[in-house]
Amino acid sequence: MTRRLEGTVALVTGASSGIGHATALELAREGASVALVGRREDRLTGLAAEISDAGGRALVVPADITTAQAAAEAVERTVEGLGRLDTLVNNAGLMLLGPTPGADLDEWRRMIDINLMGLVYSTHAAIPHLVKAAAEGPRQVADIVNISSLNGRTAFAMSAVYSATKFGVGGFSEAVRQELARQHVRVSVVEPGSVETELRTHNSEVVQQLIVAGLGDIERLQSEDVADAIGYIVTRPRHVAVGELLVRPTEQA
Numbered sequence: 204m205t206r207r208l209e210g211t212v213a214l215v216t217g218a219s220s221g222i223g224h225a226t227a228l229e230l231a232r233e234g235a236s237v238a239l240v241g242r243r244e245d246r247l248t249g250l251a252a253e254i255s256d257a258g259g260r261a262l263v264v265p266a267d268i269t270t271a272q273a274a275a276e277a278v279e280r281t282v283e284g285l286g287r288l289d290t291l292v293n294n295a296g297l298m299l300l301g302p303t304p305g306a307d308l309d310e311w312r313r314m315i316d317i318n319l320m321g322l323v324y325s326t327h328a329a330i331p332h333l334v335k336a337a338a339e340g341p342r343q344v345a346d347i348v349n350i351s352s353l354n355g356r357t358a359f360a361m362s363a364v365y366s367a368t369k370f371g372v373g374g375f376s377e378a379v380r381q382e383l384a385r386q387h388v389r390v391s392v393v394e395p396g397s398v399e400t401e402l403r404t405h406n407s408e409v410v411q412q413l414i415v416a417g418l419g420d421i422e423r424l425q426s427e428d429v430a431d432a433i434g435y436i437v438t439r440p441r442h443v444a445v446g447e448l449l450v451r452p453t454e455q456a
Contacts, residue, residue: 206234207438210341212285214238214278216268216325217295219246221400222350225430226292231259233434235290238262238281260285268295269316274324278332288332289340290437293322294350298402300361300410311364318368322349323375330383337387344441347383347390348433349376353451355394361413369394373447380446389444391436396451398424421454 213230217223219241227237231254239247244265251261262284266277282288297317299310326347333345354362355369373392380390397418404411429450436445 206232208290208342209234211289211336212236212238212281212287213290213292213437214240214264214281214288214325214329215292215294216240216277216321218250219243221402222395222398222426222429223292223294224250225426226294226433227261228254229427229430229434230290230292230437231257231261233438234259236260236262236285238264238277238285240264240266240268240277240281241295242267268321268325271324271327274321275328278325278328282332287336287340288329288345289336289342290346290348291325291329291333292348292350292433293325295321296350296402297405298352298362298365299405300365300413301407302361303363306364314364314368318365319371319375322372326375326379330388333388334383334386342441343387345388346437347376347379347388348436349390349392350429351376351392351394353394353396353449353455355392356449361410377446380444384444387441389436391445392447393429393432393436394447394449395424395429396449396455397421398426398429400426418455421452423452424450 213235215227218227218239231237247263251263254261264277266273268274337345351372352369354366355373358366376392432450
């Protein structure tokens with residue numbers, strides 16, 4: 204089977220668990236060398252070993268991308284360590300839900316810092332390298348894939364600021380897509396519905412119970428399902444761009 208990303212380099216934020224972990228494995232299987240960016244170095248190291256054992260190449264880049272400097276340094280470490288950058292997957296995120304009245308403002312700030320500003324900082328730092336890869340690289344195209352959410356299409360009660368960050372991701376992505384399209388840097392948004400990850404466990408027990416009750420007894424997506432969608436996007440031919448992809452469980456209303 205042809206490894207369609209052979210000779211390219213991908214950077215995945217939030218690679219220590221869930222969708223980021225699964226995406227790093229997916230891109231490595233397609234032949235990409237992968238920079239693993241996240242805050243939990245022990246988990247990144249374990250993932251890098253898994254990729255290496257399968258014959259791939261991975262670089263561990265511990266970083267908190269909620270500052271512009273840290274995001275820029277993560278991109279530079281990727282280029283220095285792996286030689287280039289062809290694909291950026293902005294996956295790092297936080298979902299803290301609850302009623303707006305009396306909400307913890309620090310939780311709101313943390314979501315904005317990670318879900319929106321971390322994505323913006325990483326994209327800003329990566330763009331020059333992606334433009335260069337599209338002009339000179341083996342595939343003559345580069346990709347930015349931003350992980351949004353169903354909440355980036357429809358706002359729901361108890362998710363005011365989470366939804367605000369994901370709507371922001373959509374607007375930012377579309378504007379950047381228009382700016383970079385003629386340079387063959389594709390910008391895509393993936394909007395997962397309910398996924399079985401640790402994301403919801405960051406909430407209080409009461410909120411977690413409300414989430415479960417709201418969804419009912421449905422079969423949720425797995426991280427690998429979303430990673431498969433990301434793999435599909437970045438392996439399209441140079442002339443094909445997938446701007447937006449909504450992926451949700453079959454049973455999710």
